[in-house]
Amino acid sequence: METQLVLEKWPGAVSTVSIGAKKEEGGTRSCSIKIGGESALPLLFKEGSIPNKPKIAFEVWDIAPCDWPEELLAAYGEEINDPLAWADKCVNKYKAELLCVKMQGAHPDFGNKGTGESAKFISRLLSRVNVPLVIIGSDDDTKDNLIMPAVSEAAKKERCIIGCAVQDNYKTLAASALADGHSLIAQSPIDINIAKQLNILISDMGLAFERIVMDPTIGALGYGLEYAYSIMERARLAALSGDKTLACAFICFIGQEAWKTKEAKSSIEQGIVWEAVTASSLIQAGADLLVMRHPKAIEKVNNFIEILYSTPRL
Amino acid sequence: MFIIGELINGMYPNIALAISSRDKKAVQHCALEQLACGADALDINCGPGSKDPLIDMPWLIETIQEVTDKPLCLDSSKPQVIKDGLKACKNKTIINSTTADREKLDILIPLAKQYKSKLIGIAISKKGIPQNKDQRLELAALIITYCAEKKFPVEDLYLDPIAMPINVAQAQARDILECIREFKILSEPAPKTVIGLSNVSQGLHAHSLINRTFLTMAVDYGLDSAILNPLDKKLMDSLITAELILNKNIYCDSYLEAYRKK
Numbered sequence: 223m224e225t226q227l228v229l230e231k232w233p234g235a236v237s238t239v240s241i242g243a244k245k246e247e248g249g250t251r252s253c254s255i256k257i258g259g260e261s262a263l264p265l266l267f268k269e270g271s272i273p274n275k276p277k278i279a280f281e282v283w284d285i286a287p288c289d290w291p292e293e294l295l296a297a298y299g300e301e302i303n304d305p306l307a308w309a310d311k312c313v314n315k316y317k318a319e320l321l322c323v324k325m326q327g328a329h330p331d332f333g334n335k336g337t338g339e340s341a342k343f344i345s346r347l348l349s350r351v352n353v354p355l356v357i358i359g360s361d362d363d364t365k366d367n368l369i370m371p372a373v374s375e376a377a378k379k380e381r382c383i384i385g386c387a388v389q390d391n392y393k394t395l396a397a398s399a400l401a402d403g404h405s406l407i408a409q410s411p412i413d414i415n416i417a418k419q420l421n422i423l424i425s426d427m428g429l430a431f432e433r434i435v436m437d438p439t440i441g442a443l444g445y446g447l448e449y450a451y452s453i454m455e456r457a458r459l460a461a462l463s464g465d466k467t468l469a470c471a472f473i474c475f476i477g478q479e480a481w482k483t484k485e486a487k488s489s490i491e492q493g494i495v496w497e498a499v500t501a502s503s504l505i506q507a508g509a510d511l512l513v514m515r516h517p518k519a520i521e522k523v524n525n526f527i528e529i530l531y532s533t534p535r536l
Numbered sequence: 537m538f539i540i541g542e543l544i545n546g547m548y549p550n551i552a553l554a555i556s557s558r559d560k561k562a563v564q565h566c567a568l569e570q571l572a573c574g575a576d577a578l579d580i581n582c583g584p585g586s587k588d589p590l591i592d593m594p595w596l597i598e599t600i601q602e603v604t605d606k607p608l609c610l611d612s613s614k615p616q617v618i619k620d621g622l623k624a625c626k627n628k629t630i631i632n633s634t635t636a637d638r639e640k641l642d643i644l645i646p647l648a649k650q651y652k653s654k655l656i657g658i659a660i661s662k663k664g665i666p667q668n669k670d671q672r673l674e675l676a677a678l679i680i681t682y683c684a685e686k687k688f689p690v691e692d693l694y695l696d697p698i699a700m701p702i703n704v705a706q707a708q709a710r711d712i713l714e715c716i717r718e719f720k721i722l723s724e725p726a727p728k729t730v731i732g733l734s735n736v737s738q739g740l741h742a743h744s745l746i747n748r749t750f751l752t753m754a755v756d757y758g759l760d761s762a763i764l765n766p767l768d769k770k771l772m773d774s775l776i777t778a779e780l781i782l783n784k785n786i787y788c789d790s791y792l793e794a795y796r797k798k
């Protein structure tokens with residue numbers, strides 16, 4: 223007798239976020255990329271619609287990275303010291319579909335770049351590359367509240383994702399996202415209750431849930447990955463059950479977590495695997511957008527995504 | 537919890553007046569207010585004062601359908617009123633209600649099938665109100681069996697154990713709560729359960745407190761649906777909190793607001 227699979231039917235769906243505005247939409251990007259939109263748990267294709275594959279954004283900075291392992295830096299060659307050339311290499315050599323630019327140079331300890339300089343960098347980046355952008359601050363709340371409004375305005379109408387809003391500091395970023403037509407990253411510290419609360423606070427400011435992308439905060443393989451996994455799973459189950467306040471796409475900062483680990487730092491081969499395994503595990507937890515660092519790890523994960531989405535489906 | 541707002545009922549003077557004076561605005565306002573406060577569906581009852589429910593019911597339905605496409609719960613003990621109401625419905629419907637009497641089931645089950653309507657079945661018969669749990673279960677089983685025979689989907693059947701005012705039948709309150717759980721195991725797929733909440737406190741001083749306490753307890757017994765006053769904010773807050781405690785929703789500091797945003 224043939225085994226009958228028990229299929230779940232879900233009433234809810236994750237909202238779809240478009241990143242990047244093309245010319246006809248008022249922007250200058252070469253394409254617009256969609257993430258989210260699923261009405262089933264990850265990879266359970268028969269239970270609902272999974273219209274968009276997970277996407278990978280190459281992480282670039284506005285300065286040469288200071289705490290990346292030497293061998294990771296070496297993957298980008300000389301260009302790593304010139305952020306615009308680095309971004310260009312990601313797009314033209316490694317065929318990046320998306321970039322995630324971190325404004326690390328604005329941090330008081332890493333150059334303390336001013337508002338004008340930061341905004342100018344984004345304008346130049348937008349003319350140098352034409353892929354959609356994710357733009358995040360320097361992790362210094364006070365400084366980010368100064369530079370991010372200008373950075374956001376420099377990318378007005380480009381339909382970026384900007385971030386990261388947190389429970390104690392979300393108003394400035396939410397106002398910028400609203401004013402300039404971007405989506406917003408809502409970051410919570412591996413805590414589903416705070417994730418939900420922050421989404422509500424942001425939506426109370428007038429930014430629709432459909433324009434929020436959740437960063438659940440992740441841990442790399444061996445460093446709490448399973449905590450992130452279970453938070454993401456719980457949020458996704460709630461979303462699919464109809465809880466709109468949690469029905470947002472996930473962004474996961476894979477590279478920054480994976481390359482912190484001593485295992486990744488101990489050898490480049492192991493580092494690439496560490497980053498790739500962290501990413502592929504979280505794809506199965508529902509990650510929609512992965513921010514990664516090493517081109518080889520990205521290549522591996524892209525291949526993995528292709529296999530997952532092209533294999534005959536059970 | 538599937539919430540059916542109870543306020544469009546000719547038993548209430550404002551609705552009785554709206555019906556007799558054909559005041560559409562008053563009815564529509566009452567409908568929208570209940571939906572805004574969390575009702576998923578609206579009960580419609582012409583009330584005892586209606587001289588011609590065969591005309592009043594379709595008028596109420598058409599009036600409400602002008603402002604919402606939410607399900608309507610056609611509330612009458614007269615099958616002909618239900619039938620004429622169903623004819624006027626574009627929205628999804630719930631028939632409220634059949635008893636466990638063959639002559640009613642024979643009319644209402646085919647109607648429910650014909651109009652793809654859900655059906656409320658009350659554990660009551662012409663012999664009167666059941667006096668204990670076993671009698672309630674027997675009547676519920678009779679309705680389920682009849683639905684199955686007539687090929688009406690049991691998951692579209694809402695069984696009501698018939699709540700009694702707490703001063704009239706205090707000893708039965710626990711039976712009623714236990715029926716909510718036990719009705720669900722009478723068949724596979726399980727029927728749904730519903731109660732007319734206001735019955736519990738009819739004519740009593742602390743009606744709002746009794747209603748919300750009873751509802752909180754009923755949520756724990758697995759109640760699927762209730763006909764209630766959604767404008768009672770404390771009642772709705774208690775319901776949301778009860779469901780939260782049972783882990784049906786994820787907590788956050790603004791969980792009441794979050795529930796209402798759903």
